[in-house]
Amino acid sequence: MTLRIGIAGISGRMGRLLQEEVAAAGGTLSGGIGRDGDAAALFAGSDAVIDFTNASTAERHAGLAAEHGKALILGSSGLSAAQETAVMAAAKHVPIVYAANFAPGVNLLFALAERMGAALPPEQYDAEIVEMHHRQKVDAPSGTAIGLGRAVARGRGRTLEEVGMESGRDGHTGARATGPIGFAALRGGQVVGEHTLLFAAGSEQIALTHRSFDRRVYATGAVRAAQWAAGQPAGLYDMKHVLGMG
Structure with a gap:
């Protein structure tokens, strides 16, 4: 079965690159949201969601991932301690790859x-x-x-x-x-x-x-992380796990 990958932040520069990389990797783009959009529907219709939006949405998206039982690839930076705690709580229920950088x-x-x-x-x-x-x-x-x-x-x-x-x-x-x-x-x-x-x-x-030199390296890494995470048990992971170094 082809992996269904959703993109939070699809209208930005990274979002456009992610669309191309999902197709290049043989995945299916299940949908995407920009600043406004139905995040719950995106998680419901995806096997994994890649989120390169911002810290303010991290807690909600982690909660939706846990609620719908879907993998989350989180690339937002600048999370507060409370937001990171919420991500860790969600990772008790679903696989989450939270990385400072996907290169x-x-x-x-x-x-x-x-x-x-x-x-x-x-x-x-x-x-x-x-x-x-x-x-x-x-x-x-x-x-x-x-x-x-x-x-x-x-x-x-x-x-x-x-x-x-x-x-x-x-x-x-x-x-x-x-x-x-x-x-x-x-x-x-x-x-x-x-x-x-x-x-x-x-x-x-x-x-x-x-x-x-090119933001595409982050998109390629994030799609690779989505493919890897979809088959993993619940837990908080980072790119060293995806790359086999963890």
Whole structure:
């Protein structure tokens, strides 16, 4: 049976790319909604729904996925703690792939970030993350940047909330503290997405950079995630599971 995939946010740039990628992957587009639309009907008529809208709809869409027993691929960034809690609650009933980024290369970068965080102690290596996106992006730091920070912190045996974030430095801030992870967000033009993770010590510096040149890589990854999730038991997954790294 052909997988029926619905798209929340179908009228945006990502929505148009997702339509093309659903067809390219041999799936069936079951429908889509824009800013307004019957989300309940979309979930009822789909096997999986891909949601690249915004944080404000994440809780409702996760709830509808659980209510209708359908897989959800969630790519919205900037979710609050309460919204993430709602997504986790829904994942007890249906498979949800919630990822900061659906590009395979970025998810390999997450894996490297965790390993490097474990190998490079914070007392000797300061971790800094620099990201740049198009001028229309509304949240900062980006979800991918925060994902990198979480990976580094996880490698160091802690959470990002525990190690702390330093961002928006301005004026006489004093010396850099030991332990927190630094974030810098740049916005301008139509940059699809650039992320650099730096580990800086007194005697060396290591930098890992990923650049996205085409948003299609996110659409291709999201459709791949939908195909994978439709056959999984209930649970909260991310792209490392889809790529076989989890």
